[in-house]
Amino acid sequence: MREQPSRKPRDAEDAASFQGMAHAITARRERRGMTRDELAEKSGLTLPELETVELGELDESWGNTRRIAKSLGMPLSALMTMAEEAAPGRGGEEWRRSTREIEEGSAIQGPRSDAAEGRQS
Secondary structure, three states: OOOOOOEOOOOHHHHHHHHHHHHHHHHHHHHOOOOHHHHHHHHOOOHHHHHHHHOOOOEOOHHHHHHHHHHOOOOHHHHHHHHHHHOOHHHHHHHHHHHHHHHHHHHHHOOOOOOOOOOOO
């Protein structure tokens, strides 16, 4: 059962992220010697669903993306990093730039603790 409908890209950064994820999933699947059929079965997606993800045509839900990463023997964060690095064109450059800006802002502010937020544990 689907958690949420897949969606088409809204802008160049979305399109690049879809292509980056498609490349990351396909590259990892091929390195592991898996067919699309095997990955679809192992991750719980239908073959047509996996094909649209590997073609970069649709975005998949977080739950399904996590299951794909797990089926490929890697953490979701590693799959996301691969996708970001593989994202093509101006949209990919925008994604990587915005990620750097977020990381730089986090490094300057440092990690937030619950105590700093005034929350009780």
